[in-house]
Amino acid sequence: MSTPLLQLEKVTIRFGGLTAVSELNLQIGQNELTGLIGPNGAGKTTVFNLITGVYQPTAGTITFSGAATARQKSFQLTKRGIARTFQNIRLFPSMNVFDNVRTALQLHRDHGVRNALWRGRSFSNAEKEVETQVMELLEIFNLGRMREEPAKSLPYGDQRRLEIVRALATKPKLLLLDEPAAGMNPTEKGELTKLIRFIKEKFQIAVLLVEHDMQVVMGICERIAVLDYGVKIAEGTAAEVRSNPKVIEAYLGEETKPG
């Protein structure tokens, strides 16, 4: 097996007396779709925050495409190719759809201040290029006609999609989705499943999905890791995880009961 894209080795984080994540080992390969599940408070979002540099681990190392991520800030890791969405949607509320995506694109554009001030031809060319790229992305996800809408006025499902588009605009190698199906109805969930699969194929990136909804996770993830109280209690394919007695006890128990 080639070197994994993301590797967590014995990652631990403590907040005072609380150990939120304990000795977590996790590997994500290139272009792999991994699920991370667990009951409320199991530490899933904390793992996200560790990977994206919002928190620094108390112990253990995280390696992303061959180099450690320690002491790197969120924006630096985004530059290296980790993009994320948020559990509670965090679009830029004062901007419209177009600008939300444009903001994320600036990361790979270096036509900075001087160019903006001079407003010469190279500036307008660069801005046109940005516009084309933004519109291409928006069109892929059918958001193109809403470009001038304020982001916060979009319907819920579209806001979720826009957040994913914005994350994709940073050209990631690894996309972290934090409960994308939260608050969606079954039809929307079905569409989301297709969307995630489509993203993985179209952009050839790895996806790490934190999710509550079994239907979504079991349906698409090639590999699933299960967290409970900050400890990984199982890992494997959907079928393996589903039949693991520890998982059933910790998490699936209630859901698999009839009624």
Added chain:
Amino acid sequence: MFQSRPRTFLLAALALSAVLGGIQGRMDSYYVDVLIRIGINITLAVSLNLINGHTGQFSLGHAGFMAVGAYTAAAMTMFAGPHVLPANAPMLLSMLWFLISLMAGGLVAAAAGVFVGAPSLRLKGDYLAIVTLGFGQIISVIFRNIPSLGGALGLNNLPAFTNLFWVFATATITVYVISTMVNSTYGRGFLATHDDEVAAEAMGINTTRYKIVAFVIGAFFAGIAGGLFGHFNLTINPKGFDFNRSIEIVVMVIVGGMGNTAGVIVAAALLTLLPEGLRTLAGMSDSLRWIGGMRPLLYSILLICLMLLRPQGLFSWRRGSSKAAI
């Protein structure tokens, strides 16, 4: 118009400033006086708008940056000038020296901007406001205790270099620089920092750098405005750059609408005219004299009404279009 042809706007406004400077001698000196105040306030308000409006920080120390610029420029023209320039220097040469002095004032103020900006970056909202407020006070105390800069009495008899051209050219350049910077893909970073810092960081935006850039550029133009003010007022003292002055500028930004450059320009002009209007009214007859003292009260009432009725600012319209208001 600004959106499509910013450089045309720049040249046209600079030309207009030159014309204003040229006909200044034929204008009523009272109107010149008011126009200069308007121009300086536009520079101050638009530069504060970058920090408080676009980038969403809350600075209450803008008068502090202004003071730094005013004192630096005054020291350059009054103390350094005679050593550098030959006696009876030609007009052009002293104007050039004035320009250098203004720039020096701006640069020292920008350095103060780094000084205030960098440690305050971990702070948000009220806490940042308190730090910047403290900065303003410290600056004023420092100048009060430097005897060579006049102490509490300040500096008097500054050369009267400021004219309409300098003031409006500065205001034009301030508006141009800040608007073009914000209205670009690069500039979305300021707005993103304003909207949601965590999300901005996750999108690869170095919010720390954007905040410092906002403070540095805002302070730079405030410093230049301070230099212009000194060479217009001909006397500067620490009290003139106190908390109240900062608040006046903050009010202009709030009335104009945070992050709305055009609105802030209009607000700066209106709020400069307001006390003049009151003074005119008060001077009309003895029975109206009490109006002259009403300015602080009116300011406060205006602010309260605004916050209740139009918290987004008088002239605010929807921001965030890709063809945003300047």
